[in-house]
Amino acid sequence: MVTRLSEFQVHDLAEELAELLTDTVESGASIGFLAPMDAAAALAWWRERAAAVAAGQLGVWAAHERDRLVGTVSLAFPDKPNSRHRAEVVKLMVHRDARGRGLGRTLLSAAEEAAAAAGITLLHLDTETDSPAERLYRSAGWTRVGVIPDYAASPAGVLCGTTIYYKRLCAG
Structure with missing residues (x-):
């Protein structure tokens, strides 16, 4: 089951969320942290x-x-008046024990549906080039913009490219 968390739930679930973040980084996903x-x-x-x-x-x-x-x-929402129609998908994480069962797609769909319901008409994201996440975004109808080489270090500290994607939504 996927639910939107309130600020209080984020605080109350911080230890579980931290365990998920640690597992995600330790399993090699490039989400901004080093192992x-x-x-x-x-x-x-x-x-x-x-x-x-x-x-x-x-x-x-x-x-x-x-449980x-x-x-x-x-979803990161910009605060500038000229960008309130868009949001960035950030930190899609699935515990390594739960991968391969469609949970990433379910989470992505939940974010897309919530964004559309909030009047967002454009989503964007970046992901490590040639990562398993790229297959998910392509198969979910996202459009590849291009690659920025040597954009960030992987969890192992190796520079790798990032691929930029976007998806247009119909506002709800």
């Missing part, structure tokens, strides 16, 4: 997100299976 992922740093990062949720700058959706948090995705 080994420090548990305290992961916890602090998630606790900081609660303020962004409270301010309406971030929406966070979480997936649970049998265990196994995935999350977020």
Whole structure:
């Protein structure tokens, strides 16, 4: 089941969210952190997100299976007047034990549907070039813009490219 989290839920679930972040980084996903992922740093990062949720700058959706948090995705909402029609999909994470069962697609769809319901007409994201996530975005109807070489370091510290995608939505 996928649910949108309030600022209080992000704070209350911060330890589970931090465990998911740590697992995601340790399993090689390039989401902005280096391995080994420090548990305290992961916890602090998630606790900081609660303020962004409270301010309406971030929406966070979480997936649970049998009372265990196994995935999350977020939408970052710009605060500038000329960009309120768009949002960025950030930090799509699925626990390595829950991968391969369509959970990433379910989380992505939840974010897309919520964005459209909020009047967002354009989503964008970036992901590590040639990563498994690229297959997900292409198969979910996202359009590839291009690649920026050596954009970020992988969790192992190796520079890799990032691929930019966008998707137009029909506002709900």
